[in-house]
Amino acid sequence: MQSDSSWYQDPDALVTALRRVRPARPPPPQVEGYDVLDEIRSGGQGVVYLGRQHSTKRLVAIKVLHERAMASDVARRRFEREVDLVCGLRHPHIVTVYDSGRTMEQRPYLVMEFIEGRPLDQWINDSGPWPPDPGTGGTSVPPVLLSQEVRAGGGTDRRSPATEPRPHGLTSSDRATRSEGSRTRDPRLDPDAVLRLFTRICDAVSHAHQRGVIHRDLKPSNILIDEAGEPHVVDFGIARAAVGGGNDSRFTLTDQFLGTLAYASPEQLRGDPAAIDTRSDVYALGLILYLLLTGRLPHGSAASAAELVRSALEQVPPPPSVARRERGGGRPARIDDDLDTIVLKALAKEPQRRYQSADELRRDVEHYLRGEPIDAKRDSAAYVLRKLMLRHKAVSGLAAALLLAVVGFGAGMSLLYERARSEADKARQIRLFLEDTLSSVEPAERGRDVTVREVLDEAVHWAAVALADEPEIEASIRATIGNSYRALGRHAEAEAQVQRSLELRRARFGDEHPEVAHSLNLLGLLDRDRGRFESAEQWLRQGLAMRRRLLGDDHPDVGFSLNNLGLLMQDAGRLDEARQLLFETLQLRRRLYGDEHADTAMAQFRLAECLRLQGEMPPAEQLHRAALATRRTLLHAEHPDIDASLEALGSLLVAAGRAREAEPLLRECLALRQRRLPPDHPRVTAAEQALDQCRQAGTVPADAEGAGQP
Amino acid sequence: MPTPTTHITLLAKMADGSDAAAWREFCDRYGELIRAVARRQGLQAADCDDVLQDVLLELSRVLPEFRYDPAKGRFRSYLKTIVLRAVFRRFRQKRPLTGQEAVERVVDVTADDAQIERVWEEEWRDYHLRQAMRAIEVEFSPPHRAAFQAYVVEGRDAHETAERFGLSLDQVYQIKSRILRRLSGLIEQQVNEEG
Numbered sequence: 001m002q003s004d005s006s007w008y009q010d011p012d013a014l015v016t017a018l019r020r021v022r023p024a025r026p027p028p029p030q031v032e033g034y035d036v037l038d039e040i041r042s043g044g045q046g047v048v049y050l051g052r053q054h055s056t057k058r059l060v061a062i063k064v065l066h067e068r069a070m071a072s073d074v075a076r077r078r079f080e081r082e083v084d085l086v087c088g089l090r091h092p093h094i095v096t097v098y099d100s101g102r103t104m105e106q107r108p109y110l111v112m113e114f115i116e117g118r119p120l121d122q123w124i125n126d127s128g129p130w131p132p133d134p135g136t137g138g139t140s141v142p143p144v145l146l147s148q149e150v151r152a153g154g155g156t157d158r159r160s161p162a163t164e165p166r167p168h169g170l171t172s173s174d175r176a177t178r179s180e181g182s183r184t185r186d187p188r189l190d191p192d193a194v195l196r197l198f199t200r201i202c203d204a205v206s207h208a209h210q211r212g213v214i215h216r217d218l219k220p221s222n223i224l225i226d227e228a229g230e231p232h233v234v235d236f237g238i239a240r241a242a243v244g245g246g247n248d249s250r251f252t253l254t255d256q257f258l259g260t261l262a263y264a265s266p267e268q269l270r271g272d273p274a275a276i277d278t279r280s281d282v283y284a285l286g287l288i289l290y291l292l293l294t295g296r297l298p299h300g301s302a303a304s305a306a307e308l309v310r311s312a313l314e315q316v317p318p319p320p321s322v323a324r325r326e327r328g329g330g331r332p333a334r335i336d337d338d339l340d341t342i343v344l345k346a347l348a349k350e351p352q353r354r355y356q357s358a359d360e361l362r363r364d365v366e367h368y369l370r371g372e373p374i375d376a377k378r379d380s381a382a383y384v385l386r387k388l389m390l391r392h393k394a395v396s397g398l399a400a401a402l403l404l405a406v407v408g409f410g411a412g413m414s415l416l417y418e419r420a421r422s423e424a425d426k427a428r429q430i431r432l433f434l435e436d437t438l439s440s441v442e443p444a445e446r447g448r449d450v451t452v453r454e455v456l457d458e459a460v461h462w463a464a465v466a467l468a469d470e471p472e473i474e475a476s477i478r479a480t481i482g483n484s485y486r487a488l489g490r491h492a493e494a495e496a497q498v499q500r501s502l503e504l505r506r507a508r509f510g511d512e513h514p515e516v517a518h519s520l521n522l523l524g525l526l527d528r529d530r531g532r533f534e535s536a537e538q539w540l541r542q543g544l545a546m547r548r549r550l551l552g553d554d555h556p557d558v559g560f561s562l563n564n565l566g567l568l569m570q571d572a573g574r575l576d577e578a579r580q581l582l583f584e585t586l587q588l589r590r591r592l593y594g595d596e597h598a599d600t601a602m603a604q605f606r607l608a609e610c611l612r613l614q615g616e617m618p619p620a621e622q623l624h625r626a627a628l629a630t631r632r633t634l635l636h637a638e639h640p641d642i643d644a645s646l647e648a649l650g651s652l653l654v655a656a657g658r659a660r661e662a663e664p665l666l667r668e669c670l671a672l673r674q675r676r677l678p679p680d681h682p683r684v685t686a687a688e689q690a691l692d693q694c695r696q697a698g699t700v701p702a703d704a705e706g707a708g709q710p
Numbered sequence: 711m712p713t714p715t716t717h718i719t720l721l722a723k724m725a726d727g728s729d730a731a732a733w734r735e736f737c738d739r740y741g742e743l744i745r746a747v748a749r750r751q752g753l754q755a756a757d758c759d760d761v762l763q764d765v766l767l768e769l770s771r772v773l774p775e776f777r778y779d780p781a782k783g784r785f786r787s788y789l790k791t792i793v794l795r796a797v798f799r800r801f802r803q804k805r806p807l808t809g810q811e812a813v814e815r816v817v818d819v820t821a822d823d824a825q826i827e828r829v830w831e832e833e834w835r836d837y838h839l840r841q842a843m844r845a846i847e848v849e850f851s852p853p854h855r856a857a858f859q860a861y862v863v864e865g866r867d868a869h870e871t872a873e874r875f876g877l878s879l880d881q882v883y884q885i886k887s888r889i890l891r892r893l894s895g896l897i898e899q900q901v902n903e904e905g
Contacts, residue, residue, distance in 0.1 A: 007835060007896040011890045018863050018893075021836040 015190055029064050030104035034111065036062060046107075079108060081675065085213050086236050095224070095234045116234045118380050119218035124291065173328045190333075194292050194466055195365055197231060202285060202362035204233045209278045209358055212637045216276065218284035219263040220291065224228075262297060266313050266349045277598075277636050279351040282358055286346025289365075293335055294323040298347065317347055338368055349555070352593050356634075375618035445614050475504035482526075490633065498522045514557065517546040521561060524568070533572040540565045559588045559599070563606065566643065575614050582607040598641070601630040605645060624649040643672040643687070651690055657695035667692040718903065721785070725773040741760065743837040750829045751797045764796040784903060789883050790830050802888075803901045842896035846889060857882055 007013045027291045028036040034051040046065035053060055065079075072384075090096060099111040118126065179428030201223060205215060213236050215222075224232045265283035267275035290298055298317030319340035348354045355361040361460050502519035509515055524539030544561035551557055567579030586603035593600050608623035628645040635642060646669035653662035670687040677684050720739075723732035744765055748758040769792065847855065853875050861871040861882055872882045 005742070005898070005901065008838070008901075010892050011887075011894070014890055014894060015862055017835055021839045324712055 029062075029109070031062055031064075031109055031111075032104070033099075034060065034062060044110075045189045047458050051111070053111075059114045061095075061112045061114045062109055064103060075492050077675075083214075085211065085344070088211060089208055089213060091204050091235060093233060094208065094236065097233045102406060112234070113232075115224045115226055115234075117223040117226035117232065120223040120225055120231070120288070121291075123225040124220070124295065152365040185674070188331055191293070192369060195369055197225075197229065198289050198292060199362045199365050199369075201233060201288065202358045202365070203232045204231070205281055205285060206358035206362060208236050209281070210299075214276070214278055214636060215281050215284070216268075217263075218281055218288065220288060230331070244301040262299075264312070267349075267351060269312055270478050273540040275322075275351065276350070277634070277639065278357060279354050280566075282346055282354050282356075282361055283348075283351075285358060285361060286343055286354070289343055289346065290317070290320055293339070293343065295319045296323060298323065308612070313349070317344065317497070319344060342368060352597055352599065448518065461594065467537060471508050474509065475515065475519075478504070479522055483522060486526050486529060489529075491526060494526050495523070498526060512546060512550065514550055517543045517550070517561075520546065521564065525564060528564075528568050528571065532566065537565070537572075538570055540568060543639065554588065554591055556592060559585055559603075562588065563603065565608065566610070570610055575610060579607070579610050579614065582610050595626075596633065598631065598634055601627040601634070601645075602641070604630075606650065607642075608652075609648065612634075612652055612655075617652065621649070621652055621656075624652060638672060638676055640676075641670045643683075646672070647687060647690055650694065654690075654694045654697050657697070659694045662694050662697075663691075666694050718864055721773065724769065726879060736769075740789070740837065740839060742840065743833050746833045746836070747829060748797050748800070749827070750833070751794075752815070753797060753800060757800050761793065761796045761800055764799065765792050768792050768796065774884055793828065808871060824896070838897050839893070841900055842893050845896050846892060849892065850885075853877075854885050854889075860884050862886050862890070 007017055007652050028049060030036070032054065034053050036049045036051045040048045040050050040061065046238035049062045049064065051060050051062040052058070078099075083097065087097050087100065088094050096113040097110050098113070103109055105234040117123075141511065174405060205218065208215065215233070215236050217235065220234070224234060225231060229361065263284050265276075265280040268280055287297060290296075299311040299315070315321075319335075320343050321337075321340050322333035324335050342361070345353070345364075346355055346361055355364065413458055478497045481502040482494045484493075484499065485497060498519055502516065502523070505513065505515045505519055520539050524536045524543060527533075527536035527539060540561060544558065544565060545562055547555065547558045562581050562585040566578045566585060568691035569575070569578035569581060582603065586600070586607050589597065589600040589603045604623045604627040608620045608627065611617075611620040611623065624645060628642070628649060631639065631642050631645055645667045650666035650669060653659070653665070670684070670691055673681070673684045673687050720732055720735060724736060726732075726736060741762055745758040748761040749755070753761065818893050850858070857871050857875045860866045860874065861868055868879055868882050871877070872879045875882075877885075
């Protein structure tokens with residue numbers, strides 16, 4: 001007896017099934033102007049084919065993206081814009097994108113330089129500098145796989161005629177042949193050669209950064225090493241372009257997010273999209289350097305995904321020299337203090353403690369290679385001490401929290417083997433949500449709907465079940481879940497979670513502890529949201545005082561407390577106090593980070609807004625201008641903070657009767673938002689209104705209407 | 711109309727051991743299913759091929775003794791057991807894990823029974839659909855199949871489809887209902903054969 005025959009008996013169900021079935025052999029896509037020759041690899045983002053361009057006869061790699069990766073208009077626009085940027089990148093170590101478009105089947109594709117080589121991770125296994133048998137010459141290694149991404153599937157006899165290995169220089173894109181036979185271990189792979197290889201990778205990344213492209217998904221499988229040993233970085237910006245928008249990102253993510261997880265920066269793991277910038281790529285470069293030097297990842301030996309995330313967020317990685325000694329084998333370890341310092345600086349948890357650009361990192365490696373003093377300073381003893389205290393700091397991202405919950409739950413599942421299907425589906429839902437959250441680029445701008453709440457409710461449930469023996473983690477998860485409820489305006493649920501986190505933390509750490517302060521601070525924010533200014537003030541002041549006692553006056557967390565308290569005072573209309581607190585925040589950040597820093601700029605911005613409310617226009621303007629300048633220098637050209645600055649400064653100028661000066665700023669603000677957001681997004685509307693007001697202020701004629709007054 | 715070898719006959723021929731064509735047909739029928747399940751449990755393409763090999767080896771070992779007994783459970787659940795066993799064996803055999811693989815592994819392990827069941831169920835349906843589509847390919851003309859593909863599978867507009875393939879609107883609708891009815895019948899037949 002068939003349990004369920006409805007799926008083929010009901011025509012509608014049958015059509016649904018037909019639409020999702022994968023044909024046994026999908027026909028190769030048709031791309032105008034190219035012969036699509038062969039599938040190189042199928043992956044999460046799409047399928048990569050080998051192709052030949054009709055006009056030039058050159059071989060190319062054609063990446064055809066999954067349609068589902070960009071079903072929405074926003075996603076499509078973003079993709080096209082990102083592709084435009086990427087097409088502009090010309091660098092010997094970046095895989096050039098020649099062309100893009102839609103196949104006959106309407107699927108988006110990219111035509112790229114065809115690089116024959118192996119991804120870096122495989123290259124490390126095959127010919128890395130520290131194989132267990134050092135110094136072997138002439139031994140054969142497994143046949144090199146033809147690969148544009150990871151490995152070719154299936155056939156072996158596609159491109160046979162052997163070619164001479166080139167002595168040096170880049171593999172040209174039109175060469176599609178290689179010998180399948182043995183190859184000798186690369187003799188040049190002494191540590192210095194590895195560092196030089198690394199500087200070339202940095203150079204490629206830096207080139208892209210200077211043109212406004214952040215990779216976001218740098219990892220060894222995205223770096224191809226050609227036969228001459230030269231690196232080629234693939235898929236710039238594609239992670240964002242293909243994943244960034246709409247609700248259909250899951251498809252891509254299920255396949256990809258784990259690979260990405262191991263190379264994600266702490267800010268990415270926390271799911272804090274506004275914090276992702278070029279320095280996130282610097283972090284990934286740090287991991288790659290670590291891998292090159294030691295043969296393993298700093299957090300890679302973690303026993304589980306949960307451990308990995310926790311470790312990446314909290315643990316200071318062991319210096320490469322130590323990791324190298326532990327690993328043993330290989331060429332004589334030559335990792336000295338300076339090299340350790342460079343790697344650890346690139347891997348700092350806080351972006352502001354890292355190298356501020358890929359180029360800075362490259363320069364320091366070059367200093368090292370030349371035997372010059374390096375710029376990186378070893379972390380001060382005080383900093384290391386604080387680091388130790390913070391070792392068990394909250395895993396503060398919703399994403400990380402849910403990851404822990406889900407993985408914990410999964411482990412439970414293997415014990416409780418016979419759970420009902422519906423429960424398994426719930427677990428899957430959480431997992432999908434987690435993946436979505438982990439990689440969503442702009443969650444603040446995504447729809448928050450009922451499913452998010454449901455998933456949070458689930459997470460609450462599972463946190464209790466799965467983490468009963470892990471009070472520290474449970475506390476962190478509850479704090480983050482509480483914070484997420486807060487973002488959704490579900491205050492009662494938020495309070496329950498945060499209170500619970502406070503209880504757990506007090507029981508675990510005692511009354512005086514940075515984590516306790518964290519919970520206190522959250523309670524304060526929650527009450528502020530609810531307009532309960534008095535109790536909010538009490539919580540926040542308690543948190544601030546505790547942080548000062550435990551962490552000293554000069555600590556980023558003290559800055560957060562000051563800032564929050566300042567904003568509370570501002571909301572409560574106590575502007576003089578607000579101004580004082582925000583001023584202190586700014587001073588503190590100047591001491592901590594200097595003037596050229598995103599957090600300093602944020603403090604300037606806040607203080608400027610407070611001053612504006614007090615009618616102190618000249619200093620407000622000055623601060624806004626300083627913040628804007630810093631943001632333009634440091635942030636990605638389309639970072640939302642930049643248009644926030646433009647809007648604030650523009651509106652301030654309009655209020656001061658200087659509409660003519662304001663107009664270009666507001667116009668830029670609107671343009672930026674229109675590019676990034678859907679047309680009916682509140683921030684777009686706000687920018688439109690600001691611009692309207694500016695024009696109505698009378699001095700500037702609306703451009704389209706051609707009004708004739710002077 | 712070519713009658714595909716029934717499932718029972720196919721197994722009998724394979725059990726005989728000497729019929730290479732039967733094994734090839736088995737691969738044609740179930741290869742994609744087995745690879746897809748392996749892939750969805752997190753194996754790489756090459757490992758999926760290995761899983762298929764392992765399954766074939768295992769079948770060649772047990773089929774001579776295999777007695778088809780509907781009371782004891784269907785072939786599909788038997789095949790499922792073999793496939794999953796092969797998948798997990800492949801995981802164990804893989805070389806020491808890199809960090810990334812370790813992460814991937816964790817999530818694979820957390821895949822629970824119900825999830826595996828769902829994957830298997832989905833892939834099994836796809837298998838039936840592919841099987842039935844093969845018959846459709848023989849029985850319907852290429853333009854009609856293409857029109858079906860465009861209108862039904864890709865969800866294009868009926869007018870557009872009619873125009874593109876030089877058909878009347880009525881013809882497009884007819885093609886849809888004829889092919890769907892035929893598919894439904896074919897799958898029913900396959901499912902019944904399966905026992």
